[in-house]
Every structure is written in C-alpha cells, then in structure tokens.
Amino acid sequence: MSKILVTGGTGFIGSHTVVELQEAGYGVIIVDNLSNSKAETVDNIEKITGVRPEFENFDLSDRGAVLNFFLRHKGEINAVIHFAAFKAVGESVHKPLEYYRNNVNSLMNILEGMKYTGVANLVFSSSCTVYGQPDKLPVTEGTPRKPAESPYGNTKTVNEDIIRDFCHEEKQINGLALRYFNPIGAHPSSLIGESPVGIPNNLVPYITQTAAGLRKELSIFGDDYDTPDGTPIRDYIDVVDLSKAHVVAIKRLLEGKNKSNYEYFNIGTGKGLSVLELVNAFKKATGVALPYKIVGRRAGDIVKIWADTTLANTELGWKAEVPIEQTLLNAWNWEKRCRGIK
Numbered sequence: 001m002s003k004i005l006v007t008g009g010t011g012f013i014g015s016h017t018v019v020e021l022q023e024a025g026y027g028v029i030i031v032d033n034l035s036n037s038k039a040e041t042v043d044n045i046e047k048i049t050g051v052r053p054e055f056e057n058f059d060l061s062d063r064g065a066v067l068n069f070f071l072r073h074k075g076e077i078n079a080v081i082h083f084a085a086f087k088a089v090g091e092s093v094h095k096p097l098e099y100y101r102n103n104v105n106s107l108m109n110i111l112e113g114m115k116y117t118g119v120a121n122l123v124f125s126s127s128c129t130v131y132g133q134p135d136k137l138p139v140t141e142g143t144p145r146k147p148a149e150s151p152y153g154n155t156k157t158v159n160e161d162i163i164r165d166f167c168h169e170e171k172q173i174n175g176l177a178l179r180y181f182n183p184i185g186a187h188p189s190s191l192i193g194e195s196p197v198g199i200p201n202n203l204v205p206y207i208t209q210t211a212a213g214l215r216k217e218l219s220i221f222g223d224d225y226d227t228p229d230g231t232p233i234r235d236y237i238d239v240v241d242l243s244k245a246h247v248v249a250i251k252r253l254l255e256g257k258n259k260s261n262y263e264y265f266n267i268g269t270g271k272g273l274s275v276l277e278l279v280n281a282f283k284k285a286t287g288v289a290l291p292y293k294i295v296g297r298r299a300g301d302i303v304k305i306w307a308d309t310t311l312a313n314t315e316l317g318w319k320a321e322v323p324i325e326q327t328l329l330n331a332w333n334w335e336k337r338c339r340g341i342k
C-alpha cells in the first residue's frame with residue numbers, strides 16, 4: 001500500500017484530505033505540532049474511516065526532527081502532502097519573522113528530507129492569494145502572480161518558487177502545487193470541520209459562530225466595492241471537494257501522469273459569490289437569518305476573484321461537485337455539534 005505523509009494532517013483541510021486518502025486506499029502518516037489543531041482529530045478521522053492514521057507530533061521547522069523522521073521512515077513513504085503552515089493573514093502582518101521562519105523553513109526541511117531518503121512526490125498547499133487582485137477574471141494558471149497582500153500570502157509565493165527551483169535541480173522529484181480559492185464547509189459526518197482558535201478571521205466560521213449565538217452579529221467589511229451588490233466576491237470551494245483534488249493529484253504523480261516535474265493548478269468552483277450572496281445562501285440552506293452590519297473595509301482585502309478551473313477539470317479530471325447550500329449546511333451542522341446545539 002502506498003503511504004502518504006500528510007503534514008498538518010490534524011488541521012482543517014489536512015484532516016479532510018486524510019479521510020479521502022484513506023477512503024481511496026492509501027496509508028497515511030500525519031505529522032502535526034498541534035499549534036492550531038487538536039489530537040482528538042485523529043480519533044475522529046478513525047471514527048469516519050475505521051482506519052487510524054499514524055500520527056507523530058513534532059515541529060516541522062525543526063530541521064533535525066524532520067531529517068530524523070525521514071530516516072526512520074526510509075523506504076515507506078511514496079509521497080508528501082504539505083499543509084502545515086501558519087495561515088492567519090492579519091497575524092502574519094504583525095509577526096512576519098515567525099511566518100517566514102515557520103512556513104519557509106518547514107518546507108525546506110521537508111524537501112531536504114525527501115531528497116536524502118528518496119521520496120519523489122510532493123503536493124503543496126498553495127493559495128489563490130498568489131494572484132493578488134487579478135487584472136482579468138476568471139483567473140487561469142497563466143494569470144501573472146502579484147505581490148501578496150501579507151507575509152502569509154508571500155510565504156505561499158516564495159514556497160512555490162522554492163519547489164520550482166528545487167525540482168528544476170532535483171529532476172527525480174515531482175512537485176505539484178494546488179492553488180486553493182476559499183476553502184469552506186465541513187465533513188458531512190460533522191466529526192471534523194474548521195476550528196479556528198479565538199475570533200475567526202474567515203467569513204464562514206464567523207457566520208456559523210454568529211448563527212450559534214457565540215458572536216453578536218456578523219460585520220460585513222464594506223459594501224462599496226465595484227461589485228453588483230457592493231460586497232467582495234470570492235470563489236468558495238467545499239473542503240471535501242478540495243480534499244478530493246489532493247487525492248487526484250497524488251494519483252497523478254504516483255502514476256507518472258504529470259507532464260513536468262513542477263505543475264500547479266487552480267482549485268476552485270469557477271463561480272464567484274459576494275459576501276451578501278453567501279449570507280443569503282446560508283439562510284436558504286439552514287433557515288437561520290444572520291444578524292449583520294455593514295462596517296468599513298478590511299485592510300488587505302481584494303475586490304473580487306474566482307477561478308477558471310479548465311486545467312484542473314481537463315488535466316486532473318477533477319471538478320467541484322458539492323452545492324454551496326450543502327457546504328453551508330455541513331458547516332452549520334459541524335458548528336452545532338461543537339457547541340452541543342441540537
């Protein structure tokens with residue numbers, strides 16, 4: 001059985017990807033330092049799939065620990081999916097060194113470990129944030145990247161370049177970056193989902209916490225943008241659909257179907273939704289009318305972005321399938337389970 005190392009595998013997208021990998025018949029070993037997730041996620045993954053993934057808890061920015069891990073598992077691991085990173089956009093502005101040290105050193109340690117122990121395949125968790133505010137929409141993989149709005153976003157751009165340059169030199173290693181648009185939702189079992197620490201930065205967890213009564217109301221950051229209803233537009237991708245894209249990417253590399261040893265793909269729905277449209281979709285899906293107020297714009301926000309998913313659809317054979325209302329209902333069911341709400 002092929003065994004996949006999933007770094008950050010107790011996190012939001014990582015845990016959902018572990019479930020999909022196991023259900024596709026892959027063995028999984030998770031490495032996570034639990035800085036932004038919980039060990040009980042491993043139990044919940046096992047409840048969903050009936051298979052307990054291996055789990056090691058250490059910091060991937062520790063070069064010695066990473067090399068030691070790869071040497072201990074030499075010959076066992078067929079591919080790596082690298083999720084582990086700090087990811088709070090706002091926090092990264094105030095803690096740039098922590099973000100660069102953690103996000104960039106972790107990746108370099110993994111690449112080094114792969115090189116020295118013969119692990120040939122890497123799928124990297126990238127982000128549409130590398131495009132900044134695109135001049136033309138929808139965004140294709142040929143859309144030029146732009147300076148990121150935050151150190152967090154720049155670590156994605158820098159890490160893509162590190163993988164590109166490393167694979168250019170190390171021809172035996174295949175890199176594949178998935179540029180996520182906005183991941184939202186939760187597993188239909190409600191056993192795993194998004195668990196932001198503290199006040200959520202992202203829209204959907206803020207919505208579900210407001211619906212659960214944890215937050216007084218949703219603040220909508222600006223309705224004076226150049227969009228039909230004045231609120232910003234994003235391409236919200238269901239987390240299970242997104243996780244399946246990682247399985248397809250792993251299969252592509254393990255079967256040698258990749259066209260070059262560094263590729264990248266947009267992973268979105270191809271449809272843009274405004275903040276107000278998403279709030280209305282939440283009401284339609286759950287029956288919960290959200291209290292909200294319009295406030296000032298949030299620094300660093302772009303106006304609109306959505307993906308052209310042609311390449312992922314044709315080359316990867318992957319397409320987003322979950323309807324937005326189902327995604328939002330899954331997110332709401334997860335929130336209710338977390339808060340003990342019937």
Ligand code: WQD
Binds near residue numbers: 182
């Ligand atoms: C979406 C829209 C806000 C909260 C970021 C990262 C991206 C990825 C996803 C990690 C925006 C509005 C939000 C709120 C609001 N991160 N909003 N009130 O900023 O598009 O993307 O998170 O992988 O890399 O860049 O996502 O969910 O924060 O915001 O009005 O309380 O919702 O202004 O228009 P964003 P978001």
